Amino acid sequence: MSTDDLVLICEQAFTEKKLDVFLGYERSPSGFLRPAVFSSLESLKELKWDPSASLNLASLLPRFKGKKVGIVAPGCVSRSLVILINEGQLVRENLTVVGVPCQGLIDRKNLTSFSGAKFIGSGEGSFFLEKEGKILELPLKDYLSESCLECPFPDPVFFDLKVSGNSKEPGRGSLQRRVEELAGLTEGERLNYFKNEAEKCIRCYGCRQACPMCYCESCFVENSEPRWLHSVPQWPDNLIWLFTRVYHLAGRCVQCGSCARACPEGVDLMSLLYFSNQTVLDLFQFQPGLKIGEKPAFGEYRLDDPDFFWGGGKEEGKKCCS
Numbered sequence: 001m002s003t004d005d006l007v008l009i010c011e012q013a014f015t016e017k018k019l020d021v022f023l024g025y026e027r028s029p030s031g032f033l034r035p036a037v038f039s040s041l042e043s044l045k046e047l048k049w050d051p052s053a054s055l056n057l058a059s060l061l062p063r064f065k066g067k068k069v070g071i072v073a074p075g076c077v078s079r080s081l082v083i084l085i086n087e088g089q090l091v092r093e094n095l096t097v098v099g100v101p102c103q104g105l106i107d108r109k110n111l112t113s114f115s116g117a118k119f120i121g122s123g124e125g126s127f128f129l130e131k132e133g134k135i136l137e138l139p140l141k142d143y144l145s146e147s148c149l150e151c152p153f154p155d156p157v158f159f160d161l162k163v164s165g166n167s168k169e170p171g172r173g174s175l176q177r178r179v180e181e182l183a184g185l186t187e188g189e190r191l192n193y194f195k196n197e198a199e200k201c202i203r204c205y206g207c208r209q210a211c212p213m214c215y216c217e218s219c220f221v222e223n224s225e226p227r228w229l230h231s232v233p234q235w236p237d238n239l240i241w242l243f244t245r246v247y248h249l250a251g252r253c254v255q256c257g258s259c260a261r262a263c264p265e266g267v268d269l270m271s272l273l274y275f276s277n278q279t280v281l282d283l284f285q286f287q288p289g290l291k292i293g294e295k296p297a298f299g300e301y302r303l304d305d306p307d308f309f310w311g312g313g314k315e316e317g318k319k320c321c322s
Contacts, residue, residue: 015041022070058084099161101154103125104149106143194239201235207245211259214249246276
């Protein structure tokens, strides 16, 4: 994909739609992309897009309510926008979506052996770092976020304008295999696995801040009456935090991986989210963020919905509801 093409299309959108701001990415001093707000036509010349982007830009949109906003959107961001529109958090008429092809995003935690290196660009299936005067070409697939390896929709699902280019092929990676392995463990073994993960958590809430679906003005962890969690991070409270957030995101998470990339401790957030999404898909044949106007998985009642309160499985539940 050509950056020049992206800039031209975004300039077109800014002019024709009379936008107030445009959300995209700019180059940081380290070479990696960081989110940026472009408020003029001239500033869009600094707009960039490549696999070094990390944050889902949809998480920034609540700051611009009432404004006409343009946004750069690969597949996962476009799906986040669909959910936010369907949940009444965005006004479609105020939003201009520029779709971009996505080869997947780099998880910088995979680059620890290249500490201090500067990102200088990307090509088809690879990217380039500069360290100590040497140029290193690395295969993109070896450094992608787990969520990107599993991504079923790398192309934007909806857009107003689109930049031409190739996206990665939808696929399956280590995340699916790990979830299958976890499903094969005993309850005690699974609890021990997530206890160990919860012990890593420092409850910085970086995962919440990076997530477009975590838009509640008041989060339960900050309530003092009643107080749900102790202020000191301990693994039982951390598990409550992690599991409650996963339940909140069931049927809403687009698995963009923004939360996992934001986590400073490397907590295995994606296994829980992936399992939750797969459960919703298996039970309700629902994938989030694919169609504007579609009701959420838990926002619609159907007679053939599974009902486990009668003590039976999925098929028996269907009979109870029929």
